[in-house]
Amino acid sequence: MVVEKEHIDIRLRPILQKVSDPEIPVLSVLDMGVVRYAAIENDIAIIKITPTYSGCPAMDVITEDIEKALSDNGYKASIELVLSPAWTTDWITENGRQELEKYGIAPPLDPDADKEALLGNKKIVKCTLCGSTNTLVVSQFGSTACKALFKCEDCEEPFDYFKCLK
Amino acid sequence: MNKELYNYILSIADNCLILGQRLGELCGHGPTLETDIALTNISLDLFGQVRSYYQYAAKLVDDKTTEDDIAFLRNEREYVNALLVEQPNTDFAFIMGRQFLFDAFHLMLLSELQKSHDVTLAAIASKSIKEVSYHYRFSSDWVRRLGDGTPESKERMQAAINDLWAYTEELFYQTASEKLLIEKGIAVDLSQLKASYYQNITDVLEESTLTIPDSKWFKKGGKEGIHSEHMGYILSDMQFMQRAYPNMKW
Numbered sequence: 001m002v003v004e005k006e007h008i009d010i011r012l013r014p015i016l017q018k019v020s021d022p023e024i025p026v027l028s029v030l031d032m033g034v035v036r037y038a039a040i041e042n043d044i045a046i047i048k049i050t051p052t053y054s055g056c057p058a059m060d061v062i063t064e065d066i067e068k069a070l071s072d073n074g075y076k077a078s079i080e081l082v083l084s085p086a087w088t089t090d091w092i093t094e095n096g097r098q099e100l101e102k103y104g105i106a107p108p109l110d111p112d113a114d115k116e117a118l119l120g121n122k123k124i125v126k127c128t129l130c131g132s133t134n135t136l137v138v139s140q141f142g143s144t145a146c147k148a149l150f151k152c153e154d155c156e157e158p159f160d161y162f163k164c165l166k
Numbered sequence: 167m168n169k170e171l172y173n174y175i176l177s178i179a180d181n182c183l184i185l186g187q188r189l190g191e192l193c194g195h196g197p198t199l200e201t202d203i204a205l206t207n208i209s210l211d212l213f214g215q216v217r218s219y220y221q222y223a224a225k226l227v228d229d230k231t232t233e234d235d236i237a238f239l240r241n242e243r244e245y246v247n248a249l250l251v252e253q254p255n256t257d258f259a260f261i262m263g264r265q266f267l268f269d270a271f272h273l274m275l276l277s278e279l280q281k282s283h284d285v286t287l288a289a290i291a292s293k294s295i296k297e298v299s300y301h302y303r304f305s306s307d308w309v310r311r312l313g314d315g316t317p318e319s320k321e322r323m324q325a326a327i328n329d330l331w332a333y334t335e336e337l338f339y340q341t342a343s344e345k346l347l348i349e350k351g352i353a354v355d356l357s358q359l360k361a362s363y364y365q366n367i368t369d370v371l372e373e374s375t376l377t378i379p380d381s382k383w384f385k386k387g388g389k390e391g392i393h394s395e396h397m398g399y400i401l402s403d404m405q406f407m408q409r410a411y412p413n414m415k416w
């Protein structure tokens with residue numbers, strides 16, 4: 001149930017890098033920070049993953065995709081779900097944040113800024129299309145549990161914001 | 167099997183299951199698209215949390231029992247959720263009132279449960295509390311908006327709080343199993359949280375320009391398996407597939 005520190009075996013890294021989150025296909029499960037442990041013991045890949053949100057339906061698909069990717073590379077896999085420490089948006093890598101923005105999802109702000117933005121007190125979330133911060137929160141809950149819905153008041157396009165979870 | 171621990175896990179998880187089911191009923195029926203999405207997102211979070219609890223509880227029973235058996239194959243008297251969460255969806259003020267009164271409690275419970283000597287429960291609590299903070303923010307925000315809104319929204323919000331008030335005290339009811347686990351540092355001692363709970367909700371209700379009900383009459387029973395008439399309907403809807411097609415899987 002508990003994995004203290006992230007550890008990814010260098011031989012498994014390129015394989016896992018190709019597995020993506022089904023809801024956000026541009027983001028690899030490594031950039032997402034959901035793989036907490038990956039090691040090879042007696043030719044079996046031991047993988048520990050943690051969910052982003054408790055009810056994230058992507059976790060089952062991610063488990064199957066990791067299993068398949070490893071098996072394509074000749075590894076039998078043993079995949080376990082761990083809950084502690086709980087996933088935080090801090091574990092999304094810098095590369096992951098850039099990929100998110102390119103994909104049209106504004107990356108998470110720090111907790112205080114996040115709260116101000118979601119309560120509509122401050123205009124700080126950057127439009128992923130035109131870069132303006134003249135944006136408005138439309139809904140604190142978005143198309144998936146991890147996102148909120150925003151709208152840009154300059155270019156008038158709606159976009160997603162990845163909520164801070166910390 | 168550790169019967170006390172099993173019962174205690176269910177007393178937390180069943181609240182999430184039944185409230186999640188109630189919110190799920192609103193899928194496609196929210197007053198606006200945004201609130202509809204919010205309610206179903208909250209429902210999904212609660213179901214996710216339930217899965218972690220039931221998976222843990224199932225392991226305590228035996229190797230064969232699964233989370234689905236616990237969710238779908240118990241009889242009404244074996245569910246130990248509080249009466250508050252089984253109350254039906256009437257108007258939006260009522261739905262938000264129910265959510266607010268539960269979220270305020272849920273947040274305090276999880277905050278303490280993070281310190282449980284049971285590492286699995288502590289881990290589930292640490293995971294869930296981040297989600298529940300968003301739920302509380304959403305529901306308390308709506309209570310303020312409706313309470314301090316138009317004459318009609320205020321009247322409805324007040325009516326909801328008046329109706330739901332009678333269900334608040336049961337949230338702090340402690341069963342025999344729970345009391346045993348408190349001594350072991352596993353269960354949260356709810357009696358320690360009660361005063362701050364009423365203080366917290368009073369603060370929000372006052373900000374919302376609502377009147378705090380002064381009724382001292384409270385209903386209880388759910389945590390001992392004695393439910394209101396609504397529970398049977400929820401279960402017949404929720405359990406239908408498993409009862410009609412035993413052992414079916416997605």
Ligand SMILES: [Zn+2]
Pocket residue numbers: 127128129130131132152153154155156157
């Ligand atoms: Zn824009």
